[in-house]
Amino acid sequence: MVVGEMEISRALELNQPAGEVCPRCDEPEAGLRPVRAQTLGGVPLHRCHRCGTRVVREDDRERFVFSCGSCGLPFLAEEILPHAEHRCDDCRSGKEVLEVPEDVLTGAMEEEARSALSLRWSFVTSPSLTIYLQRVVNQMESRIAGAPAGCRVVLVDDWSMRTLALPSGLIMISLGTLAFLEDEAELAFVLGHEIAHAASGDAAIRLVRLGYHAAASERNGDVDDVWTETVLDLVRLGYGRVRERDADAVAVESILSLGYDPVSVGRYLARIQKRIGAGDSELSELAAAHPPADDRSRRIDRALFGRSQRELAPKTNREVFRRAAGHHVLAGDLVPVDLTIRSESEDGDLTADTAGKGRLFWMVAAIATLTAIILSVGLYLSN
Numbered sequence: 001m002v003v004g005e006m007e008i009s010r011a012l013e014l015n016q017p018a019g020e021v022c023p024r025c026d027e028p029e030a031g032l033r034p035v036r037a038q039t040l041g042g043v044p045l046h047r048c049h050r051c052g053t054r055v056v057r058e059d060d061r062e063r064f065v066f067s068c069g070s071c072g073l074p075f076l077a078e079e080i081l082p083h084a085e086h087r088c089d090d091c092r093s094g095k096e097v098l099e100v101p102e103d104v105l106t107g108a109m110e111e112e113a114r115s116a117l118s119l120r121w122s123f124v125t126s127p128s129l130t131i132y133l134q135r136v137v138n139q140m141e142s143r144i145a146g147a148p149a150g151c152r153v154v155l156v157d158d159w160s161m162r163t164l165a166l167p168s169g170l171i172m173i174s175l176g177t178l179a180f181l182e183d184e185a186e187l188a189f190v191l192g193h194e195i196a197h198a199a200s201g202d203a204a205i206r207l208v209r210l211g212y213h214a215a216a217s218e219r220n221g222d223v224d225d226v227w228t229e230t231v232l233d234l235v236r237l238g239y240g241r242v243r244e245r246d247a248d249a250v251a252v253e254s255i256l257s258l259g260y261d262p263v264s265v266g267r268y269l270a271r272i273q274k275r276i277g278a279g280d281s282e283l284s285e286l287a288a289a290h291p292p293a294d295d296r297s298r299r300i301d302r303a304l305f306g307r308s309q310r311e312l313a314p315k316t317n318r319e320v321f322r323r324a325a326g327h328h329v330l331a332g333d334l335v336p337v338d339l340t341i342r343s344e345s346e347d348g349d350l351t352a353d354t355a356g357k358g359r360l361f362w363m364v365a366a367i368a369t370l371t372a373i374i375l376s377v378g379l380y381l382s383n
């Protein structure tokens with residue numbers, strides 16, 4: 001595959017601002033393309049780039065989007081809720097299981113997620129790029145407590161900015177994200193943030209919960225489509241402010257321990273804030289999923305305050321990054337990767353099984369239904 005510089009510059013084109021203002025802080029909206037998440041009924045979602053408030057608008061009706069403080073799932077509310085009340089209906093009524101799900105269930109869900117994503121996204125690589133990305137991800141994995149063993153990176157052939165970690169430590173990063181980065185310290189931060197989601201169990205819990213949601217709400221729909229949209233909601237909605245801040249904190253500590261310059265992270269976040277403010281729709285999903293970049297940057301600065309100069313090492317590996325993953329590399333020959341075939345480092349046989357596609361989905365749906373019945377009976381007996 002050949003990618004021209006034209007495509008890179010097209011990916012960075014800016015859009016015109018829209019006319020709506022944020023209902024919390026009155027900031028005019030940046031004019032990003034609204035994000036439509038299946039989990040929230042597909043209504044257009046906007047996030048204020050100043051205060052981070054998320055709203056969905058439908059037929060002149062405005063509702064707010066919050067992430068549940070217990071299970072992390074997004075939910076809608078008619079008004080702005082105080083922090084203590086950020087809980088979804090299921091968690092409020094004590095219905096849901098919050099623990100990290102069993103490996104077997106998570107593995108089954110991830111397998112479905114990979115197949116579903118392969119229908120919508122194309123994955124690419126080049127041998128030298130793979131070696132380079134793997135070296136950086138290995139380093140980061142070694143510094144993050146609870147990181148899944150054998151994290152690996154695949155590139156999504158897409159010029160918008162998207163990243164996603166699956167529970168096994170498979171990290172998907174779009175060409176647009178890689179093209180946006182300027183040095184290895186920034187890359188290490190982005191990978192560390194994603195590994196942190198996999199390490200904390202956020203990715204597993206969210207994937208399984210969204211899977212239940214999809215199984216429960218779309219039994220008559222096209223299974224592949226439901227699953228793809230469900231998995232893409234992981235990218236569009238993020239994990240909520242608290243979990244996103246935690247992932248930033250873990251990533252920063254890890255890059256510091258490897259001697260990378262945290263100033264690079266500040267530069268990366270400042271560029272994001274600028275692009276979002278200018279209405280660059282390639283950042284729509286990133287903006288919807290994460291707290292405002294200025295807020296992320298302030299928190300990181302606060303965490304670094306008072307650290308010794310010796311600890312704040314100046315390593316950025318800018319030139320190494322440019323040679324290994326710069327624009328000329330992304331514009332070169334990249335080869336397709338089949339995500340439904342596991343690499344040698346992975347166990348088992350994950351050869352494409354088109355005839356059986358959706359079988360696991362229904363298995364999981366059955367498990368979800370059984371869990372719901374058991375929980376209902378439990379609730380009934382305890383009342």
Ligand SMILES: [Zn+2]
Pocket residue numbers: 022023024025026027048049050051052053
């Ligand atoms: Zn606002």
Ligand SMILES: [Zn+2]
Pocket residue numbers: 068069070071072073087088089090091092096
């Ligand atoms: Zn909840």
Ligand SMILES: [Zn+2]
Pocket residue numbers: 193197238239244247
């Ligand atoms: Zn995140």
